[in-house]
Amino acid sequence: MTDVTPALAELTTIRVGGAPAAFVAADDREGLVQAVRDAIASGEEWFVLGGGSNLVASDEGFDGTVVHVRTRGVERLPSPVGRVRIRVQAGEPWDDLVALTVRNGWTGVEALSGIPGSTGAAPVQNIGAYGQELESSLVGVEFFDEQTGEVVYLGRAELGLGYRTSVLKRGRRGVVLSVDLELDDSSATDGVGAPLSAPVAYGQLADALAVPLGSRVPVAELRRAVLALRSSKGMVLDPTDPDSVSSGSFFTNPIVSEGFARSLPANAPRWPQEPQEPDAVIGLPPGGVHPLDVPPLATAEYTVKLSAAWLIENAGIRRGFALPGSGAAISSKHTLAIVNRGSATAADVLQLAEFIQSRVQAEFGVVLQPEPVMLGVAL
Structure with missing residues (x-):
């Protein structure tokens, strides 16, 4: 375990998140296995952190052990x-x-x-x-x-x-x-x-x-x-580019039924997918409620991948958009990225993400799903 427990904002590309209760840096394979064994044995929560490029962590930190993989x-x-x-x-x-x-x-x-x-x-x-x-x-x-x-x-x-x-x-x-x-x-x-x-x-x-x-x-x-x-698009880490202070694409491209895709505007980008088994549509957990509020698929069906960026832009959200008083904003280069303008908190990031979700759902009936891992927060 290191002498200093860093805030997760120091270890993530979007630069938000408080400090974990405990922190272990693992520099070799054996040390990594042992660090995870010890974390499990403690009975406390634990989390494995890699490059921190796909993570949004709570402002309150993490009440457990973070194992940082540096092998x-x-x-x-x-x-x-x-x-x-x-x-x-x-x-x-x-x-x-x-x-x-x-x-x-x-x-x-x-x-x-x-x-x-x-x-x-x-x-x-x-x-x-x-x-x-x-x-x-x-x-x-x-x-x-x-x-x-x-x-x-x-x-x-x-x-x-x-x-x-x-x-x-x-x-x-x-x-x-x-x-x-x-x-x-x-x-x-x-x-x-x-x-x-x-x-x-x-x-x-x-x-x-x-x-x-x-x-x-x-x-x-x-x-x-x-x-x-x-x-x-601001999707390469660059200390000179403020649009790269993000977790990459914040939402996955939604996959919907072929029938639903036909209800969207003709100019909405779409890519046919291979047939999916029941409950395979993104956002539909087994036995759960479809985000489009229709019954789960009864049989394998052709599905269509949509462009999350197109949905966001055509729901009226433009590049550079920010909520009043927020430190988070849509990238000025790409609507799929939420960036930290220098003072953002995890709460700012989530508030903007929820706003985007609500606008897209209201306009098109699609619930966008977040791509980053959420640690101590939910969307």
């Missing part, structure tokens, strides 16, 4: 010809890892450049961006399981991955110790030896690269384009 290391494992498998310690900064893969010409996560946070948090959230998903490269994770008190290996199929979720996010308690990825060690080049990216699968990225969808470009060029796009 580092990337190890190459045996892998099939043409592929490369790596084991990454949970505390390794995610974008540092992506930069490493790009330097080595390994492809599969290059479009996930610039996402802040730690590698151990990536499968919990099942991160994705610009047409690329972690799930496609994820092999599995080493996981310390609170229920059994043992370290287990969870393969991709056991993680219950979905859109920005996993069984780890939905309540399986423990801590990710390391993450195994399998990437393409491709021999494809642009003719002068530069490794090529995976096929470009997102229209905005293709436009930025001036190539058709499905094209492959030098992997380093794709990374630069993604970082430029994210920076233009």
Whole structure:
């Protein structure tokens, strides 16, 4: 345990949150396991903190132990010809890892450049961006399981991955110790030896690269384009950019039934999804009440992903909007981000988020769901 217990505002990218009752920094795998064992044995609440990029913590702090994951290391494992498998310690900064893969010409996560946070948090959230998903490269994770008190290996199929979720996010308690990825060690080049990216699968990225969808470009060029796009939206951590003082996208893109999507304005962006099983629509807990106040799905149905940013903007909330007297505001670059303008509290952030939710629900009948983890607060 450290001598000084920092406020969570010092350890989160949105810079809100009070101090926990206790704080432990774990710098190696064994220390991380022991820190969590000790926290469990204490009988008090405990929470594992990675990069702090996807967290909104209470102004009153946390009445328990925060275990800060600071483990580092990337190890190459045996892998099939043409592929490369790596084991990454949970505390390794995610974008540092992506930069490493790009330097080595390994492809599969290059479009996930610039996402802040730690590698151990990536499968919990099942991160994705610009047409690329972690799930496609994820092999599995080493996981310390609170229920059994043992370290287990969870393969991709056991993680219950979905859109920005996993069984780890939905309540399986423990801590990710390391993450195994399998990437393409491709021999494809642009003719002068530069490794090529995976096929470009997102229209905005293709436009930025001036190539058709499905094209492959030098992997380093794709990374630069993604970082430029994210920076233009304030989504790359930058001490000179006040719009980057956020927890990233605050709301997930809602997934609704195909029938409901047809009731929205024709210009509302939408992306058809694979058929979903009953109760699979975002915001509908098993046996719960649908946020659109309609009965749960009785059979598998096609669903549609909507743009949360479009819904927010068309509910009348513009970039830079802030409630009177609040230290929180909508980013001036992107309506999906709530930023700390320098004096925001967690209460300010939540008040603005609730206002956004209420406006979107009133205008379109959709309840936006928060993407960040809430610690000691609720939305």
